Amino acid sequence: MARKSRTPMVVLGILGMLRKPLSGYDIKRVIDNSVSHFWAESFGQIYPVLKLLTAEKLIQAQAAQETSRKRILYSITPKGAKQLKAWLAEAPEPERPREELILKIFFGSESDIPHLIGHLQERRSRANAAGEQYTQWLKIARKQNESYTPFQIMTLRAGVIMSRAFVQWADQSLLTLNQMRKSTR
């Protein structure tokens, strides 16, 4: 048996936290605009889960009345909220680490330094961008602090700290690699 899917709980979490009816599309957008660097979901997961949760009466569907556009809104039921709370109380399962970049550096002796430098720069710049985005969000959150929970702010800080640490490591490693490249030429 494979590890139990946490997608249903993520959906329940978004619906429970925001306390308003959302469509599958909305849910995806919320995830992408908040915890995307820590958790991602695809439509291929979300839509089937929405049906499953409805069948289990953990969420309920209602057709959107406002517009003519096809749009199904879901809200969490008391049963769903209970289920969510129970899951939140459970210890997070240890994740399986998957850091291909580190692996490629680990095998660096079988590769060429310029390639490694390229990979590192590329990831460094992405981590840097992520860090700046989180910093930006933090700034916004501090201004209008009634629309953010302190918990959300904590995750933003995690984003800033972890991104910066990565950038710091990348810079240090790039320095080392550049020195190695020079000395072996």
Added chain:
Amino acid sequence: MARKSRTPMVVLGILGMLRKPLSGYDIKRVIDNSVSHFWAESFGQIYPVLKLLTAEKLIQAQAAQETSRKRILYSITPKGAKQLKAWLAEAPEPERPREELILKIFFGSESDIPHLIGHLQERRSRANAAGEQYTQWLKIARKQNESYTPFQIMTLRAGVIMSRAFVQWADQSLLTLNQMRKSTR
């Protein structure tokens, strides 16, 4: 189509880097004792891959002569080394983030602060232990530096930096949570 498996390349990488015949069991042990915090493999993956790679002539098997114990040793072929080098030159694929702890904190408003504190403490102590282990390895590596490549040392530094950043964030967050717990009582 799901994301392409990188297990074959990990096996090729270990065999290529160490340049000596290893068994499936050995390979697992090497991974567990080096990059385990960045990459993990299970026997359920390794053994089938070993057969596959043999069929493709990227590695070759030889029965262990030394002992009577059932033990199959594999070594990389030139073709395998070429394949490995090509993979190492490719840009690492972006990983799908999966940080259940951050998610649970993000949904913190639907949970109880003591639970969150428990989860955080538990992960903080594991990150701290990982950080200390990497620090230890770094110390050893510096002493007998001919048995470690500079690339391996770089990954050890990554372990130290990332673990410390996590611990730093956890401590900051625990402080916040404890203050919140007091003020809402």
Added chain:
DNA sequence: CAGCGCATGTAAGATGTTACATGATTCA
């Protein structure tokens, strides 16, 4: 009217985990 963003959904297929099965050897 073309293109983009909104919006929902399905199918195929590889991936990876867990559990199980088996047996040898070493050490207390």
Added chain:
DNA sequence: TGAATCATGTAACATCTTACATGCGCTG
């Protein structure tokens, strides 16, 4: 002799990604 470690392997099953399919509404 029993437990732990060494050692290889298979089966079942859920998970997840990618690709595809479809169609509406708004904007330039």
